[in-house]
Amino acid sequence: MIRQQFEIPAKYKKWTxxxxxxxxxxxxxxxxxxxxxxxxxxQTRFWAGLLQNSLYFLLIxxxxxxxxxxxxxxxxxxxxxxxxxxxxxxxVVPVFAIVSLIVFIAIVMGHxxxxxxxxxxxxxxxxxxxxxxxxxxNPTFFFVWTVITLTVWVVVGKKIKQLSLRADAGEITGEExxxxxxxNTVWAxxxxxxxxxxxGSTIPWLWLMSIDAHWYSTMYSWYTFMSSFVGGxxxxxxxxxxxxxxxxxxxxxREQLHDIGKYIFAxxxxxxxxxxxxxxxxxxxxxxxxxxxxxxxxxxAYNAIFxxxxxxxxxxxxxxxxxxxxxxxxxxxxxxxILLFLGHWLDFYQMVMPGAVGDxxxxxxxxxxMLALFVGILMFFTGRALAKAPLVPIYHPYLKESLIHxx
Amino acid sequence: xxxxxxxxxxxxxxxxxxxxxxxxxxxxxxxQDVYTPFxxxxxxxxLGMRETRLHTAGFIxxxxxxITALGFISWILTMDWxxxxxxxxxxxxxxxxxxxxxLTVLFSGVGMTLxxxxxxxxxxxxxxxxxxxxxTDDLFVMVIECTPHTDIREAESFLAAAGAKDVNVxxxxxxxxxxxxxxxxxxxxxxxxxxxx
Numbered sequence: 001m002i003r004q005q006f007e008i009p010a011k012y013k014k015w016t017x018x019x020x021x022x023x024x025x026x027x028x029x030x031x032x033x034x035x036x037x038x039x040x041x042x043q044t045r046f047w048a049g050l051l052q053n054s055l056y057f058l059l060i061x062x063x064x065x066x067x068x069x070x071x072x073x074x075x076x077x078x079x080x081x082x083x084x085x086x087x088x089x090x091x092v093v094p095v096f097a098i099v100s101l102i103v104f105i106a107i108v109m110g111h112x113x114x115x116x117x118x119x120x121x122x123x124x125x126x127x128x129x130x131x132x133x134x135x136x137x138n139p140t141f142f143f144v145w146t147v148i149t150l151t152v153w154v155v156v157g158k159k160i161k162q163l164s165l166r167a168d169a170g171e172i173t174g175e176e177x178x179x180x181x182x183x184n185t186v187w188a189x190x191x192x193x194x195x196x197x198x199x200g201s202t203i204p205w206l207w208l209m210s211i212d213a214h215w216y217s218t219m220y221s222w223y224t225f226m227s228s229f230v231g232g233x234x235x236x237x238x239x240x241x242x243x244x245x246x247x248x249x250x251x252x253x254r255e256q257l258h259d260i261g262k263y264i265f266a267x268x269x270x271x272x273x274x275x276x277x278x279x280x281x282x283x284x285x286x287x288x289x290x291x292x293x294x295x296x297x298x299x300x301a302y303n304a305i306f307x308x309x310x311x312x313x314x315x316x317x318x319x320x321x322x323x324x325x326x327x328x329x330x331x332x333x334x335x336x337x338i339l340l341f342l343g344h345w346l347d348f349y350q351m352v353m354p355g356a357v358g359d360x361x362x363x364x365x366x367x368x369x370m371l372a373l374f375v376g377i378l379m380f381f382t383g384r385a386l387a388k389a390p391l392v393p394i395y396h397p398y399l400k401e402s403l404i405h406x407x
Numbered sequence: 408x409x410x411x412x413x414x415x416x417x418x419x420x421x422x423x424x425x426x427x428x429x430x431x432x433x434x435x436x437x438x439q440d441v442y443t444p445f446x447x448x449x450x451x452x453x454l455g456m457r458e459t460r461l462h463t464a465g466f467i468x469x470x471x472x473x474i475t476a477l478g479f480i481s482w483i484l485t486m487d488w489x490x491x492x493x494x495x496x497x498x499x500x501x502x503x504x505x506x507x508x509x510l511t512v513l514f515s516g517v518g519m520t521l522x523x524x525x526x527x528x529x530x531x532x533x534x535x536x537x538x539x540x541x542x543t544d545d546l547f548v549m550v551i552e553c554t555p556h557t558d559i560r561e562a563e564s565f566l567a568a569a570g571a572k573d574v575n576v577x578x579x580x581x582x583x584x585x586x587x588x589x590x591x592x593x594x595x596x597x598x599x600x601x602x603x604x
Binding site: 283 | 448449458462493495501502504505
């Protein structure tokens with residue numbers, strides 16, 4: 001008999017509430033010290049920190065749903081034994097969607113034009129480039145498209161989760177199994193196509209690239225998407241290892257861990273490919289309106305963070321995760337997952353901060369406190385979602401293939 | 408060129424093949440190889456094959472490609488034929504990374520393919536013995552290599568008991584050779600007594 005029901009351990013709860021407490025203290029201190037400060041830099045630091053964290057956590061949770069959908073579309077079976085884990089992480093999407101929406105409303109309605117330069121009406125009126133982009137970068141379009149995006153992510157994600165829960169209710173055989181796989185495929189297809197229209201293109205332009213309102217890059221969305229996808233994969237790996245340590249997921253073996261490791265390895269390299277492609281073309285052409293993005297990052301105040309980002313997110317995984325042995329080693333996968341999770345958090349940091357707070361950046365109590373708060377929220381809701389449904393969908397038609405999976 | 412004697416058993420079911428491989432190995436017979444129409448997951452572990460070192464060779468080829476590209480481009484662009492491209496420094500590593508990457512991939516890809524062919528003893532115009540033509544169609548063909556101590560009758564009946572549909576004994580050259588397979592094979596068959604001792 002396998003252990004199906006996840007009970008949240010006391011230690012997990014202690015850590016969750018500890019992180020939430022630390023995060024809330026930092027948040028409240030942030031509200032009074034930075035948010036209500038008369039200094040504009042402090043205010044911008046407050047909102048930029050919130051924006052960075054809410055977007056990072058929203059996108060990595062949503063990337064877990066994307067992970068499930070591409071596996072459904074590829075008719076892959078290897079992940080069936082642990083697919084409840086990405087589902088539980090994706091169940092936090094509505095929470096972070098609401099958080100992000102509140103942050104957006106505060107920033108756009110509060111006219112935080114240091115973050116979104118296109119909110120400054122005088123600048124838009126006189127600036128040729130901003131005036132050109134008026135049709136895309138304006139509060140109305142921003143909110144309409146953001147709300148549509150978040151709603152579709154939440155609704156379709158919920159639908160796919162419901163379909164998955166059907167596999168607990170009773171046997172699915174014959175014609176019914178074919179229909180079951182078909183409806184899974186249709187919903188996953190809808191999600192992936194919409195995902196391409198949002199995370200794959202428009203949404204990072206709107207939410208993140210518009211911080212540097214003058215600058216544009218068509219690679220930017222793919223780059224952001226890859227960053228969030230690797231972040232999501234590291235969460236899956238961490239939870240798989242954690243649950244195995246507790247004695248759950250008896251049928252998720254090194255074979256599955258090996259494949260998760262391959263995902264992390266491959267997409268770290270793809271992330272670097274996009275990182276380099278974006279950088280190299282701009283460096284080579286050397287056109288001022290394009291280099292404006294890299295000037296503060298490569299030669300300015302963010303120099304160290306920029307290169308740490310590259311070393312942690314590319315050099316480390318390519319060297320450490322290259323061999324078969326390291327991808328099958330629980331300790332190494334755990335270490336790399338934590339490293340890459342923080343690495344891509346730092347990547348989002350260097351996407352948001354240079355355009356928002358400029359040279360006045362700091363990586364101090366407030367930023368780490370926000371990280372603690374959001375990790376706490378993530379742990380709280382993921383743990384609850386895990387405890388709600390059985391850990392293995394025992395009547396799923398692909399389960400047997402997953403049990404005998406070999407790499 | 409040594410010709411050896413082999414006991415060949417053909418199986419038509421994976422579920423029979425796996426226990427058969429386990430029992431044949433347990434009985435102390437030396438399995439030369441199992442030929443299958445498609446990759447069978449887990450068979451390599453059942454056969455006790457060590458992990459391939461092909462990827463190490465691939466890494467070395469990749470490094471060779473990287474060094475070749477870096478060395479050649481930097482020699483051309485900083486010493487042999489110096490040119491000014493948009494005011495960039497002559498030694499501009501960033502611009503060379505795509506070429507270095509391409510050559511890394513090319514060297515490791517071609518190198519690993521050739522090494523793989525060498526390890527499998529495959530090459531154009533080279534002949535190899537086929538234990539059963541149906542190994543590419545619908546049969547799993549297990550080949551047991553005979554040593555001077557092997558009791559061939561016993562090996563045959565052991566394979567049949569393990570579930571083989573068809574068992575026979577063949578004299579074959581397992582390495583590769585140049586020449587015409589249909590004509591040369593008879594020569595080897597005639598010399599078969601040499602090893603049957």
